[in-house]
Amino acid sequence: xxxxxxxxxxxxxxxxxxxxxxxxxxxxxxxxxxxxxxxxxxxxxxxxxxxxxxxxxxxxxxxxxxxxxxxxxxxxxxxxxxxxxxxxxxxxxxxxxxxxxxxxxxxxxxxxxxxxxxxxxxxxxxxxxxxxxxxxxxxxxxxxxxxxxxxxxxxxxxxxxxxxxxxxxxxxxxxxxxxxxxxxxxxxxxxxxxxxxxxxxxxxxxxxxxxxxxxxxxxxxxxxxxxxxxxxxxxxxxxxxxxxxxxxxxxxxxxxxxxxxxxxxxxxxxxxxxxxxxxxxxxxxxxxx
Numbered sequence: 500x501x502x503x504x505x506x507x508x509x510x511x512x513x514x515x516x517x518x519x520x521x522x523x524x525x526x527x528x529x530x531x532x533x534x535x536x537x538x539x540x541x542x543x544x545x546x547x548x549x550x551x552x553x554x555x556x557x558x559x560x561x562x563x564x565x566x567x568x569x570x571x572x573x574x575x576x577x578x579x580x581x582x583x584x585x586x587x588x589x590x591x592x593x594x595x596x597x598x599x600x601x602x603x604x605x606x607x608x609x610x611x612x613x614x615x616x617x618x619x620x621x622x623x624x625x626x627x628x629x630x631x632x633x634x635x636x637x638x639x640x641x642x643x644x645x646x647x648x649x650x651x652x653x654x655x656x657x658x659x660x661x662x663x664x665x666x667x668x669x670x671x672x673x674x675x676x677x678x679x680x681x682x683x684x685x686x687x688x689x690x691x692x693x694x695x696x697x698x699x700x701x702x703x704x705x706x707x708x709x710x711x712x713x714x715x716x717x718x719x720x721x722x723x724x725x726x727x728x729x730x731x732x733x734x735x736x737x738x739x740x741x742x743x744x745x746x747x748x749x750x751x752x753x754x755x756x757x758x759x760x761x762x763x764x765x766x767x768x769x770x771x772x773x774x775x776x777x778x779x780x781x782x783x784x785x786x787x788x
Contacts, residue, residue: 504778508551511564515550515575516542518568522625536606536614537621540579543597546786549574549682552707552779556683556700559766559773562690569629570638570689574682576622577642580615581651581678587611590655593733634685641681650674659738667740668709675715676708683707683776699765703776706762711783713755716741717748722787759784 519541526535550571557567586593586601587608593601603611619642626635640646650673657666683704687697719734720743734741742751759780766773 501778504775504782507775507778508546508782511551511554512547514554514564514568515547515571518572519575522569522572522621532606532610533613533617536602536610537617539605540583540596540602540614541576541618543599545575545579545597546788547575548711548779548783549578549679552679552682552704552776553686555775555779556686556704557690558686559700559769559776560687560690560692560696561772562686567686567689569625570634570685571682573622573625573630573638574678574685576618576625577638578678580618580622581642581647583611583615583618585651590651591733591737630685630689634688637681637685637688641677646673646677646681647675650677654739657740660740662740664745667742667745670740671709671712671742672705675712676705679708679711680704696769699768700776702765703762703780706758706765707776707780707783710755710758710762710780713742713751713758714784714786716743717751717755718787720748755784 523538523541524534526538528534550568553567553571553574554564557563582596583602585591586596587603594604595601601611602614606614623635623639626638630638642648644652650670653666654670654674657670680701681704683700684697687700692700716734719732719741733739734744742754746754762780763777766776
């Protein structure tokens with residue numbers, strides 16, 4: 500990672516964390532159990548990639564971080580809710596996330612479910628107060644049954660089965676790419692992006708999202724608990740449909756790299772303001788967690 504990108508990530512992560520601290524209820528606010536559980540998962544670490552993409556999407560079309568911070572936080576809250584629910588015994592049944600015990604292991608399944616529900620509700624409250632109706636629609640579509648949830652459903656239904664490449668891409672495009680793309684697009688929309696700029700950013704976001712999931716699948720094969728912060732090899736144990744499982748590791752790496760290059764090419768018309776997104780694309784490809 501270049502020093503410029505490291506500084507960019509650190510600065511934007513700090514701004515996002517400070518904003519999340521303001522928006523989340525204090526952990527001792529009644530009922531304390533739910534607020535403590537919400538904060539446990541939100542402040543468990545993580546790259547803050549989705550909120551940073553919101554900010555980068557804004558900056559690529561001349562927008563300012565301060566204008567889009569509430570929306571950036573909303574995307575992180577939605578992502579965190581999805582992780583809490585993913586880890587539940589009825590879903591992926593994971594014990595660790597980001598190097599610490601999963602929410603349900605600490606607070607119990609009932610509170611974990613409610614913590615996820617509360618984070619999703621808070622996210623849309625932030626969007627309703629600070630974003631435009633178009634952005635609310637964009638995020639709702641990306642998070643709902645035609646986006647992340649729909650992808651999760653097909654992912655679950657495909658476990659242990661032989662599926663074609665089209666179904667595999669459907670899972671990746673909806674389960675992961677939809678929300679990552681919506682992050683970039685939301686920041687651009689709130690910053691008055693032109694139709695051509697918005698089209699370029701949407702195309703780049705889709706490529707980035709697909710690449711992110713392929714890299715995630717590769718890391719599940721090659722990574723460790725220490726690197727990933729969660730148990731490696733879970734995809735194989737759960738008989739998940741993955742790109743490495745279908746095509747092998749080398750083909751998966753080549754596909755991810757090709758998608759990253761496609762994303763950067765899509766951003767070319769935006770010029771230098773889109774350079775941070777291109778750097779984030781390389782970060783997505785090279786990450787080890």
